[in-house]
Amino acid sequence: MPLNLSTEIAVRWSECDPKLISLLKEGGITTVLAPNRNKAFEAAGREAGLKVEMLADIQFLPLDSIGGAAPNARAALTNGAWPGVSRGPRIDEDQFTAGASAVPWVDANGYLYGILRALYPDRPALLGYLPDGKAGVKAETLVPYDSLELALVEAWVNGGNYLLSLEPRYHARLMRGEAKALTAWRRLGRTARWLVEHGRLFGQPTFPAITMLVEPKDGLAEITNLLYRQNTSPALAPAADPPAPDPSRLLALLAVGIEPPRAEIRGRILRHAEAGTSLIVDAPGDNAWWRDPQLKLVQHQEDRETYSLGRGQVVAYREAIADPYEFAFDVIDIVTQKRRAARLWNAPTAIALATSSPPGANRGRALLHLINYGSRLDGEVLVAVQGSYPRATLLRPEASAKSLSTAQRGTTTEITLPELERVGTLVLE
Helix, strand or coil, X not given: CCCCHHHCXXXXXXXXXXXXXXXXXXXXXXXXXXXXXXHHHHHHHHHCCCEEEEHHHEEEECCCCHHHCCCCCEEEEXXXXXXXECCCCEEECCEECCCCCCCCCEECCHHHXXXXXXXXXXXXXXXXXXXXXXXXXXXXXXXXXXXHHHHHHHHHHCCCEECECCCHHHHHHHHCCCHHHHHHHHHHHHHHXXXXXXXXXXXXXXXXXXXXXXXXXHHHHHHHHHHHHCCCCCEEEECCCCCCCCCCCCCEEEECCCCCCCHHHHXXXXXXXXXXCEEEECCCHHHCCCCCCCCEEEEECCCXXXXXXXXXXXXXXXXXXXXXXXXXXXXXXXXXXXXCCEEEEXXXXXXXXXXXXXXXXXXXXXXXXXXXXXXXXXXXXXXXXXXXXXXXXXXXXXXXXXXXXXXXXXXXXXXXXXXXXXEEEEEEC
16 A cells, blocks of 8 residues: 555655765654665664655646546645745845845745645645745755755644655755754654644644635635735635535635536525625626625725625625735625734734634634744744633644733633744644
8 A cells, every 4th residue: 555645754856875874863753755666775664663655656636637636646736825924035045034125935835735624634634845946946946955844844733744845955054964954854853743742733724714625726815815815814614515504603705716507506605695604706797606696785996896695705806816915905804804804913924723623622712833944033922813712832843832821801811922933733722
């Protein structure tokens, strides 16, 4: 039976030299994806508890093709941006920051794992992008050494896995034993072991307040990306199988950019508005599949119209969504700030993901995962998460668990973190 790569720390590795087994173990690697068979290397790996798989046994496919992979095939998505902060002045070869008036642009891939899990729930959500031009890495750019650790963190936190690929210059310096490269590699190992230890906490269902219907389209993926970036923790569902209405928990259903649904699915989507949810659509003119005789116009705005339908509303954009960044803020306004899943202050390079807690794990009632895509945040980071939680415990790779005070603010709970290095998980009780 093929190895399940979703629970492995797997790396693409071309030097099949048994002498490198100890280095691989330092990086937390449990599986090597090799270009060809090497009996001596495989034997040494087995003796050290390291698995060796053939890279050729994995299909690498773009988003619009991955659904065509055979059910039992191991498929990895080639879409993906090399994670980190891509705007702002550079401090040195390993750090970036933002100026006093600049908002850093964060390149992140958490949304892609969410899309894969929604569309293909029976298949591990694997990404296999490379540190190249397609991922936004320019030929003259030396990526920060710890960005490989970041790629692994965002994969596991979002319920998937990344097939690690070292940037060539980093790889060469690691082979030469350069101190900074080795330090980053060992830190990768520490974080990898922490992720495996706490694996049950990751990939749990997000808060359903904002639910987006998805299809394997790049345009829809970018809209989803900006919703993640604004810390809305959206739930994702396939457009071909929308969830049942639940206005007590689901505040907005986003059905933008999707293909016109067949009659039965159209009815299921409209029932969300009838039950009391805000249904957001953007199919204009002849493609306005959402139009219904029961719609009543209640508000006319420059870019959209709002209709009442049953106990809820339909917010209809006149044109297809062209600016995902602005659209994300529109969605927050419709849901209202006080019902937002999570908010962060003093953390412009971080993304928060609010999820439920795994059943039977005695790990609290909810979780808030925080991933920092930039340099270490040494100042206090204030977070707010939807719900009432008297206790919070911070888990992180670099230190032991820490109890934090909480404060109730309306329907949310506020917690102050002393700092944020790369990743932290708040267990909320």
